[in-house]
Amino acid sequence: xxxxxxxxxxxxxxxxxxxxxxxxxxxxxxxxxxxxxxxxxxxxxxxxxxxxxxxxxxxxxxxxxxxxxxxxxxxxxxxxxxxxxxxxxxxxxxxxxxxxxxxxxxxxxxxxxxxxxxxxxxxxxxxxxxxxxxxxxxxxxxxxxxxxxxxxxxxxxxxxxxxxxxxxxxxxxxxxxxxxxxxxxxxxxxxxxxxxxxxxxxxxxxxxxxxxxxxxxxxxxxxxxxxxxxxxxxxxxxxxxxxxxxxxxxxxxxxxxxxxxxxxxxxxxxxxxxxxxxxxxxxxxxxxxxxxxxxxxxxxxxxxxxxxxxxxxxxxxxxxxxxxxxxxxxxxxxxxxxxxxxxxxxxxxxxxxxxxxxxxxxxxxxxxxxxxxxxxxxxxxxxxxx
Numbered sequence: 001x002x003x004x005x006x007x008x009x010x011x012x013x014x015x016x017x018x019x020x021x022x023x024x025x026x027x028x029x030x031x032x033x034x035x036x037x038x039x040x041x042x043x044x045x046x047x048x049x050x051x052x053x054x055x056x057x058x059x060x061x062x063x064x065x066x067x068x069x070x071x072x073x074x075x076x077x078x079x080x081x082x083x084x085x086x087x088x089x090x091x092x093x094x095x096x097x098x099x100x101x102x103x104x105x106x107x108x109x110x111x112x113x114x115x116x117x118x119x120x121x122x123x124x125x126x127x128x129x130x131x132x133x134x135x136x137x138x139x140x141x142x143x144x145x146x147x148x149x150x151x152x153x154x155x156x157x158x159x160x161x162x163x164x165x166x167x168x169x170x171x172x173x174x175x176x177x178x179x180x181x182x183x184x185x186x187x188x189x190x191x192x193x194x195x196x197x198x199x200x201x202x203x204x205x206x207x208x209x210x211x212x213x214x215x216x217x218x219x220x221x222x223x224x225x226x227x228x229x230x231x232x233x234x235x236x237x238x239x240x241x242x243x244x245x246x247x248x249x250x251x252x253x254x255x256x257x258x259x260x261x262x263x264x265x266x267x268x269x270x271x272x273x274x275x276x277x278x279x280x281x282x283x284x285x286x287x288x289x290x291x292x293x294x295x296x297x298x299x300x301x302x303x304x305x306x307x308x309x310x311x312x313x314x315x316x317x318x319x320x321x322x323x324x325x326x327x328x329x330x331x332x333x334x335x336x337x338x339x340x341x342x343x344x345x346x347x348x349x350x351x352x353x354x355x356x357x358x359x360x361x362x363x364x365x366x367x368x369x370x371x372x373x374x375x376x377x378x379x380x381x382x383x384x385x386x
Contacts, residue, residue, distance in 0.1 A: 002066040003041065004105060005034055006049040008097070010072055013128050015286035016304030016322045016339070017243075017260055019382050022050035022058050024071040027228050027243045028132045029139025030147060030190055030208040033071035039146050040080055041067070053381040057374040063106035070099040074124040074135070074142055082117070089114040094123060129302045130283060130294050132258050133239050137187055137224035140206040144170065144188045156182070168205065180215075187223045216249055228261075230367050238273070239298070243305075245367055257301040260323075262363050266311035273300035274317060281318040284336045291335065294318075304339070306360055306379075313344075323382050324356045339386050353383050 005024035014023055024034040031039070038044050048058040049068070065088065073094070075083070082092055083100045091101035091113045099119070103112045124135050147170070154171040156162060157178055162169070164184030171177060174194040180201040182189055187206025191197065196214045206223040209215060213227050216234030227233050228244030235248065238255040246263040248254060254265070255273035274297060275281060281299035282291040303321040310328035321327070321337040327344030337344050342351040356379060361371045 001043065001045070002062060002064060002105070003037065003043050003046045004049050004061045004066045004068045005037070005046060005071050006068055007051070008070045010070070010127065011051060012287040013285070016302065016320065017129055017258060019323045019339070019386065020054075020260070020305045020378055022048045022054060024048060025058070026072075026132065027226060028126065028136055028241060029141075029226065030143035030192075030210065036143060036146065037069060037071055040075065041084070043067075053378060056377060057372070061105040061108075064104065066103060066105045068101045068103050068105075070097070072126040073099065074138055076121060076123070078121065079119060079123065082119070091116045092119055093117065094119045094125070128283075128285075128294075129258050130256075130296060130299050132241050133224070133256050134296070136226060136239065136241060137206045140188060140190070140208055140224060140226065143208070144168075144190055147190070164205070172211075192229070210244065222255075240300075245364075245369070255300050256296070256298040257303070259301070259303045260305035260307070262306045262360065263303055264308045264363070266309050266313060268311060269309045269313040269315070271301040271315040271319065272317040273298050282335075283318050284320040291318075306356070306363075307337075322386075324351060324360070324379065326351055339382055350383070353380060356383075 007023045010023050011018050017026055025032055047061040050058055086102040088102050089112055091098055093116050101113055124138050159179045160177060161181040168184035168188040171191045172193040175191045177197040179199040180197050183204045186204055189203055189205040190208045192209055192211040194212050195209045198215060198217045200218040201215045203221045204223055207221055208226040210227060210229040212229055213231045216232060219234050220236040222238035224239050225237055226241045228242050230245045231242050232247045232249040235251040236253045240254055240257045242259045243261045245261045246259050248265040250267035252269045254271045257271060280293050281296055282293050285292045299318050301315055301319050304323035306324040307321050308326050313327055314332055316332050316335055319335050322339035325337050325341040327333050329343045329345055333344035334346055340351040342349050357376060364371050
């Protein structure tokens with residue numbers, strides 16, 4: 001059965017993170033939403049129902065019987081069983097929104113649905129970027145069970161200090177952890193395949209360090225934090241998510257934030273995560289074209305793919321940075337940095353598209369990843385339309 005991962009009405013609400021990907025390809029917990037559902041449903045035949053300019057990279061559904069699924073929630077065991085038990089023409093609804101249906105993608109229409117069942121229990125549902133770090137501990141807990149069930153962790157080296165229950169620590173094959181402290185009293189810690197925790201690091205769970213990623217010497221990591229694959233993190237971070245392939249390798253603080261792929265922070269870049277007056281933080285909403293109250297006292301930075309900061313960059317509480325932006329001018333940039341900004345300030349010139357390609361190619365080559373024609377077409381669409 002083909003899995004069709006749908007953005008439904010949520011794609012615009014997760015900008016700038018979704019400028020370059022469907023909602024299902026965001027990471028929260030240890031896994032992407034798409035990866036989590038593939039494991040839960042034991043099915044790797046996937047496609048995406050997303051924006052037309054993304055469909056060349058993220059394949060659209062074949063015209064056949066499918067399980068249509070909105071991915072941005074954490075299911076309970078009961079809801080998983082309800083999804084598995086769906087018959088053709090049946091659907092599940094949560095808070096008046098369709099989240100799963102068995103339908104035929106040939107002549108796709110919701111009119112095919114003959115029976116809708118309301119989910120009564122409360123679910124963790126992600127509706128905006130700040131929800132990713134807010135509910136990250138719950139996602140880490142779910143993914144930890146999915147990834148470690150029936151497996152045996154590597155032993156923690158005796159050079160390390162440890163507090164908590166060893167059952168809440170899992171170290172994958174090839175990972176290295178030496179002369180550091182790990183505390184699982186506050187949450188689980190997952191160290192991915194071939195990841196490395198360098199000497200002198202302090203980890204206070206819940207934390208996920210994904211495949212091939214590193215905590216640099218002396219890093220201080222507070223949960224709930226997820227560092228996606230092929231990334232480097234140093235200094236101090238608290239309750240952040242990095243999707244992958246990004247570096248915050250030096251001293252400086254980032255908290256309560258979500259960072260896309262292929263981003264880089266210059267040495268001593270810092271992002272405030274709380275206002276001086278202790279008030280609620282506002283974040284830019286692309287759909288409504290306005291700053292909106294998050295209801296959160298702590299909210300730092302939302303950064304789209306391929307964006308960079310220079311050394312000593314200072315970011316205000318509640319800053320949103322678009323795709324392929326370069327922030328390097330003196331002073332605090334505004335709380336909204338536009339896509340392809342060259343400097344980081346309002347009315348700065350745009351970063352030239354061909355130069356943006358060159359930088360992306362160089363950065364990606366360091367991880368032995370190619371910038372494809374599909375990637376270039378996506379960046380061009382963002383450059384032209386947004």
